Amino acid sequence: MTKFLLKCATILFSLWIVGCNHQNNSQHTEVSSEEAPIDSLQMLKDTIMLDASTEGEEIRLYINKITTDTIIESEILGEMGKETYRFSFNKQLKDAEHILYSYNVPFYLADENLETHIDKKETLHFSKETDAILNKQFKFYRNILLPTPHKND
Numbered sequence: 001m002t003k004f005l006l007k008c009a010t011i012l013f014s015l016w017i018v019g020c021n022h023q024n025n026s027q028h029t030e031v032s033s034e035e036a037p038i039d040s041l042q043m044l045k046d047t048i049m050l051d052a053s054t055e056g057e058e059i060r061l062y063i064n065k066i067t068t069d070t071i072i073e074s075e076i077l078g079e080m081g082k083e084t085y086r087f088s089f090n091k092q093l094k095d096a097e098h099i100l101y102s103y104n105v106p107f108y109l110a111d112e113n114l115e116t117h118i119d120k121k122e123t124l125h126f127s128k129e130t131d132a133i134l135n136k137q138f139k140f141y142r143n144i145l146l147p148t149p150h151k152n153d
Contacts, residue, residue, distance in 0.1 A: 040066045045145055053078055055107075061145045069094065072141045079106050081119070087138045096124040096134040 045061040055077035081102035104115040
C-alpha cells in the first residue's frame, strides 16, 4: 500500500510540475505586433463577414492601452490565398499595411504542410495609388466597426 501511495504521489507531483511549466510558458508567450506587446492590446470587436470572400473575412478592432491608438485588422480568406489589412489610427490614419498571400495548393487540399508565400506587401505612402486604396479600405472598415451616421467621409 505504501508503494502504491508513493507512486501516486510521484505521478501527481510530476503532473503538477509539468502543469506549472506549461502555465509559466504560456504567460510569457507574446504574439508579435508591430505596435506593442499583445497584453497592451484590448479587443473591442470581432466580426465575421461573408461579403468579400466565399471563405469569409474576420475583422477585429483593438485599442492599444499604452498609446491609445485604435487598430483594425482584417483577414480575408480565399481558396488559393488570403489577404490581410492592418490600420493604426487615433484621430487620423497613422499606419496602414496590406499583404497578399498565396498558398502552394488550395487550402482544402492541404495537410499540415501548407506553404504560404507573400505575393505583395504595401504600406501607407508606398505610392499615391496605394495610399488612396488603403485610405478607402480604412474608411470602409472604420465605418463598419465604428459607425458615425452624422458624419460624411
